[in-house]
Amino acid sequence: MAQYSTVLDGVLDGVFVALADPTRRAVLRRLGRGPASVGDLASEAPMTLPSFMKHVRVLESNGLIRTAKSGRVRTCELNRERFALVDDWLAEQRNSWADRTDRLERFVTTPQEKEKQ
Structure with a gap:
């Protein structure tokens, strides 16, 4: 399995922390339909x-959304690259687990030699 750098691990940690909250996930689902103002x-x-x-600051600081202010309105949009x-x-992770289950399947389905007594 490839090892992520400490920096990338930190980025992923922040993203997963941001995704852990149901309010923030709801914001991301809503922004999946298009940009929206913070008020909306x-x-x-x-x-x-x-x-x-x-919540907006957590999403923005972890790179999941971008915000831009125009006059008194702050608009949010998804940063799809972060995803x-x-x-x-x-x-x-899927590849790693698929490899492991494939090895387990081969082990279980391959006849084993009888032990010599």
């Missing part, structure tokens, strides 16, 4: 705007 996103969350902004890191990591 916050209106769907059962919390105050300052509390919601903490490629997660996809690559998951693909590596």
Whole structure:
């Protein structure tokens, strides 16, 4: 299995921490349909705007979203490139587990020589 660098591990750790919260996952699902203002996103969350902004900052600091301010409106959009890191990591995990289960299957289905007495 390929080893990730410490920097990449740190990036993935942050991404997974950001994805661990249901409010942040809901924001990402909504942004999957297209950009939205913070106000629109916050209106769907059962919390105050300052509390919601903490979630936005976590998503932004971990590179999952980008924000841009125009006048008084801050708009959020997905950073789809960041999700490629997660996809690559998951693909590596799938390959590793597929190799292990293939070896186990060969072990279980291959006749073993009888032990000499």
